[in-house]
Amino acid sequence: MSAPSRTDNGVDAGNGVEVPGRFGPYGGRYVPEALVAALDELDEAYRSARADLGFREALWALQRDYSGRPTPVTEAKRLSQYAGGARILLKREDLNHTGSHKINNVLGQSLLTQRIGKSRVIAETGAGQHGVATATAAALMGLSCTVYMGEEDTRRQALNVARMRLLGAEVIPVTTGSRTLKDAINEAFRDWVTNVETTNYVFGTVAGPHPFPTMVRDFQRVIGDEAREQVLERFGRLPDAVVACVGGGSNAIGIFTAFLGDDEVRLLGLEAGGDGIETGRHAATLTSGLPGVLHGARSYLLQDENGQTIESHSISAGLDYPGVGPEHAYLRDTARASYLPVTDAEAMKAFELLSRTEGIIPAIESAHALAGALVLGRELGPDALILVNLSGRGDKDVATASEYFDLAEQTEAERDLAERAPEEQ
Amino acid sequence: MENRAALISYLPVGYPTVEASIEAMVATAGGGVDVVEIGVPYSDPGMDGPTIQQAVDVAVRAGVGMRDVLRAVEGVAESGAVPVVMSYWNPIERYGVDRFARDLAAAGGAGAITPDLIPDEASEWIAAADRADLDRVFLVAPSSTDVRLAMTASACRGFVYAASTMGVTGARAEVSSVAPALVARVRAISGLPVAVGLGVSTGAQAAEVAGYADAVIVGSAFVRALLDGRDPAAGARAVQSLAAELAVGVRQRS
Incomplete structure (x- = not known):
């Protein structure tokens, strides 16, 4: 069975912009081909989840009660x-x-991770708030969790590093490039392309390839x-x-x-x-x-x-x-x-x-x-x-x-x- | 041409210096490489493992840019090997897509490999490459669906780059077992030659890949040889002897 190509997908990117994942001339997918299948899988799972009352209720219950x-x-x-x-x-x-607000998105993406049957999540983090939120949701849902964080940021935000480790996540300090968020994202993408069969990338912001900007926006x-x-x-x-x-x-x-x-x-x-x-x-x-x-x-x-x-x-x-x-x-x-x-x-x-x-x-x-x-x-x-x-x-x-x-x-x-x-x- | 697989080397421009990197590229040609992939340094090389990152980081910090890359293209062309540029998309876009295509063709380049540009986003590049009569090489991966494999192969000109494994660049003890199947899938829908990259570092692995692919791409192993060289001259000798070992390998199709 093959996933639909992205030109088939009908996500309304918002603001009257009809092309999936496009915001005027911005957005799109500039990624290695190896990641396209995973992005398509995520996009498809997200679209079906969004239309599923049960998913929306499960998400709302977590937002309210947790x-x-x-x-x-x-x-x-x-x-x-x-x-x-x-x-x-x-x-x-x-x-x-x-x-912080980061948990809004993470609860949604973690539920999606369960929905597509993957057992591991990875995340990038700058201040550590998205990393802590991801580690938290992973603990709650029984997922294994690895967080990439620039070495410079692990120093600036040592408290959040400790929180993530307490929550059972593995925190990997990234020592390449500027040793901050952008390099943590590079490293998380490298992990994802290598482990995509078991792993979902819980992206923390409205950047990245389609469907992340649309999906994260909708969860936020x-x-x-x-x-x-x-x-x-x-x-x-x-x-x-x-x-x-x-x-x-x-x-x-x-x-x-x-x-x-x-x-x-x-x-x-x-x-x-x-x-x-x-x-x-x-x-x-x-x-x-x-x-x-x-x-x-x-x-x-x-x-x-x-x-x-x-x-x-x-x-x-x-x-x-x-x-x-x-x-x-x-x-x-x-x-x-x-x-x-x-x-x-x-x-x-x-x-x-x-x-x-x-x-x-x-x-x-x-x-x-x-x-x-x-x-x-x-x-x-x-x-x-x-x-x-x-x-x-x-x-x-x-x-x-x-x-x-x-x-x-x-x-x-x-x-x-x-x-x-x-x-x- | 002999009935054997082609050998393709990858080296980034600017490691350890622009001049030394061009000399190393020419040395791989001297060792028997047919095509040289000339890497454009980029600050965020998402498909590359630690070895290539380390070399590219030096080049980026030194401010190596497209002009240096075009000099490398000329140098490789003079050596008799076929120069092909390998670049993440943003440096090409920043230089100007049309300008890049024109200047690459003028320097003697055969085309470009774009690891983070999928055909879905490539209409501007495809048009520019056509105008300049350049090859454009996109990647296929073990995870590519049949639909995407066909779409990607039909957007390629020159050859199809098959990423042998799900992962980033870097030497591996064994070449992925999924690579032969991927090559067979491409062959079933395209008449273009198929080059296999990611993870090949020894003559024996080259021989193995040459058994089922039209070309063998070796990157990190050449970069490693340069990184380990005591000085640029030693690095150039090391890449030349590695090229010679690999060239024997591709003639031995296992």
């Missing part, structure tokens, strides 16, 4: 004063089991579907803007998708500006990259004149990626969403502000979204409603943050808080 969905929307009232008085609403993906869109309903119910209207951080782009697509048809809702993605775009040390792919092919799809990427991928830089391991999902490239080109860089310093200031004004320590990734929301709030003013995807919590970042803030005796945020204190009383 992960804790729906996640709440919290209004950040004390943070509002730093956003020009705009009302900031936080979609609390940080409250998911395992601490629950974030925006819930939030849109929650905001409408609580505030009687849609938000003026929806804001999220973008590395590969899964949490951003997850919250954007429900609002794509709401033309009056502005969609803003914040990329990792690292030390600043002008320094060249950043991960702002949509801001300063060029279209090309990386990790199996056409999208924007940071590349040099020879087409070599340029190593990215960010204080946030989860955003430290020189590529981006193809649907974001399409949303950028069509101007349905806009994308701006946030530097390490701006993100860390927002990180500290949220911790001190709301008692919520965000992931440094999510702090990039907060920093963007603060700027946007000052632009939109006090009547604005801004929905921010708080994609993860900051437990994993405590070491990084301690090191960062010990550099200065009194931080910028502390000074701001001290100046504002009288007004607040």
Whole structure:
């Protein structure tokens, strides 16, 4: 029996884009032929699962009873004063089991792994959140699990390495190339092509070859579907803007998708500006990259004149990626969403502000979204409603943050808080 | 041509240096290689194992680019062997697909092998290769369905590259047992020669593959010989003697 060729498959890639796995000129499959059969198998399994009420119910039961969905929307009232008085609403993906939105996708893909009868999952991870989520689902479903993580990231995110090992996963530090997420992805693809008969690749973001960008988006869109309903119910209207951080782009697509048809809702993605775009040390792919092919799809990427991928830089391991999902490239080109860089310093200031004004320590990734929301709030003013995807919590970042803030005796945020204190009383 | 399988060597441009890599390629031709696969260094070589990664990483960090690759093509063409470029897709796209095809043809190249470009995504490349009268070689794998095997073979010109095993490049103790079946499947639907790659490193393995395929591709073993060479001259001697051993192998069809 032969699998259908991909031209036969009828997945609607969204946004009125009818070609499977294509988002305008982006997406597609730039992979070794050896992986095509596995991608077809996954695509076929996904399409049949999506149409299967039993699968959808099993996934929803896990999301509700295991992960804790729906996640709440919290209004950040004390943070509002730093956003020009705009009302900031936080979609609390940080409250998911395992601490980030990554579990949404992983539960779906792990159920699919069982459905296609494979016993082993592999994953790449940057900050470790996707790796922890995959290790968690593997433990839950009795799958064996190997996670590839850049050696540099295993140091930055040592806590998550320990968590994955506690959960029974094998963590393999990747020592090739830049020793970060992009190299972990290369290594995971090499494992997959070698062990494809027993192994499913649980890809963590909306990048990679078809069907990953579509499938991961669909598993993540629950974030925006819930939030849109929650905001409408609580505030009687849609938000003026929806804001999220973008590395590969899964949490951003997850919250954007429900609002794509709401033309009056502005969609803003914040990329990792690292030390600043002008320094060249950043991960702002949509801001300063060029279209090309990386990790199996056409999208924007940071590349040099020879087409070599340029190593990215960010204080946030989860955003430290020189590529981006193809649907974001399409949303950028069509101007349905806009994308701006946030530097390490701006993100860390927002990180500290949220911790001190709301008692919520965000992931440094999510702090990039907060920093963007603060700027946007000052632009939109006090009547604005801004929905921010708080994609993860900051437990994993405590070491990084301690090191960062010990550099200065009194931080910028502390000074701001001290100046504002009288007004607040 | 003699009634024997062809021998194809792979070496990446820029390891240990551009000049030394060209000399090594020419040395493989001197040892009896018929076709030289000239590797374009790439930062994210997803189909390559540790040996080729290690060499390519040196070339990428040195900033080796398509101009260097085209010089290698000229050098190999002058040696009398047939130059074929092997490149992941992004370096070709960044250089310009049409420009790449024109410049490759002008340098004396016969065509290009594109390991991460499947025919489904290759319309621009196929058109450019046609205009420049270049061969285009796509890969088939043991996991390819019959439908894809036929589609891929019909998109190829020159030869079909059969990946002997599910996995990445690198020397293996035994050549995969699924390779003969894959070659037979291609033969059943295509008249093009079939070259087998992945895992061949010794004369005996070359002889075995030459028994059922039209060409034997050896990559990591040549790269390993260069990596182990004390200096470029020793590396060139080592690849030449490996080429000679393999050339005897392909004449011995087991």
